[in-house]
Amino acid sequence: MASDPANAEPTPKPREPKWRSLFRRSRSAVFVLGGNRRLRYANPAWEAATGVSPAKLRGTKISASRTPASPLWAALAPPPEVWRGESARVRRAPPGADCGPPWWDASYLPLRGSGDKILGVIGTLDIVGETPPRGAAKLPAIFETLRRRRGADFTFDLLVGDSPALVRLQSQLRWAAEKGAPTWIVAEAGTGKESLTRAAHTVGRERERRFVALDCRGLQPYLLEGLLFGKGGLASGRAVGTLHLKNPEKLPRDLQNRIAEWCGSAGGPHLVSASAAPVAEQVASGQLIPRFQMQLAMLEVRVPPLRERFAELPRFLMRIAPSPAAPGEEVLRILRSHPWPGNFHELAAAWHDALRRGGGAPVAPEHLPRYVREHFLIASSAQTPRKLPGLDAVLESVERRMIARALALSGGGQAEAAAKLGIVRARLARRIEALKLARPPEPNS
């Protein structure tokens, strides 16, 4: 007899096993694998951690060598020793990430059956070093304080001087920074290009944004490309106010184009390039794209090398590192004799070296580096070759001495002297007259 379904007693819901209830309420992520490596159970905490519903994965084989490979399997698969019966704990990057934090710390406990057969594995998952909320990655306030403090260290005092060229250079750099005019600096290495650009940045219209200096020499182009245009590169934000690019001609042309586009766009940085040669020369040699000359070098300035500014040497030395006493005249004379191809970098190295050798005493010539002193010695001891006397003067001098000698030997007798000299007497008389020699008295007179 069939029972009436309407009046039938409701079937009692099967009771959840106690272990399952424990795992369900647990805040730790727990999962259970069967002996065949398939997922049997995973608790809600596991679902929250992985973001995957266990219902969808139940029965799926969890193995790192599974095909097609899944980052989730790779992150969850027990290491081989677990299937040999040993418990293990491993740290792995979350699926899809190359490294942490956060890290996934997985622990595995193998369940042994009779004959050491592995019946299954209980795994737990802890997420350590969780990525903090976005706000936590914000720049600390100290960066802003330090930026202002550092900016104050850079002034135009490197360009202080009476020379009209220096006064003009300072006002040109200031003007370029205030107007945001792209500038091309021509200068030798070590002349202080970066310091001057930074000083201009601190008084310019971009001073509230960052100053970034990049040297294109030596670095692989892909690194610079990544830094500027890669994921999260500088070009993707508006943080950079002034971009000081040293030797842009060393970059590949496609990267030069991208930089030109970025700097020419609205919100792009104020570009100040620097190189040893004028922009026109670099473009003519094919190393630089013409766009740099047309759009990114509105102003071209030249920073003079140190050897053209020896008048300010004492001030530069005191700025590099104050010495116990002002440098003496002899020290300055030696320093001025050197050409300083490395400019301020070389001078700073030499001066620091001299101070160290002086051991707190005022710098003396012997404290200066040997190669600088040697250069001075060579320069000061060089003899200018004497001018050769004319042939006529030499012959006249020889003639004068021979006639005087012959007259002396002949007791003033011109006839005898002429005979000794192998000339006739009349000629001797003419020569005595021409050379204005004192006419000796004749022996007979």
Next chain:
Amino acid sequence: MKAPQLVLFSVDDWLANQLREVAAEHRWLFRESRQFGAFAKQFEERRPSIALVAFDPHAVRSELAEAIALLASEHPEVAIVAVSGSKITEDHLPEWTAALLDLGCRWVLYPPFARPVLEDVLSGAMGALTERMKWPGAEKAIDLASGGYEEAP
């Protein structure tokens, strides 16, 4: 010229192990330091130097930022490379990179970075430093009194 050196400031060993190998391959001196005072002292002797500073953007200590700024202003000839120990979200990256470069760093690295990248950054920076410290006059004269060239150990 004295041998180039790599000086690492880090509180753990994860970067030091990689750097030791790179330094040995290039015959650079490798030094590491866990205290700011000792770290800054490594640069008193003039030689091509790269200072690597490991930092955690999620917990930057103000002393670390101050140490970078101080090193950059007292030793402008030293190339400072900041190496982040953890990732930063993409939208914060430009701000962080620009701030560190503005502070005086020459380069900033974020994970994940492979060893060849680290090597390219360091060898590029060291090459530029060595070039900068090579003056024609200084090269000709071997000044035994000032130490001369020093072989890496």
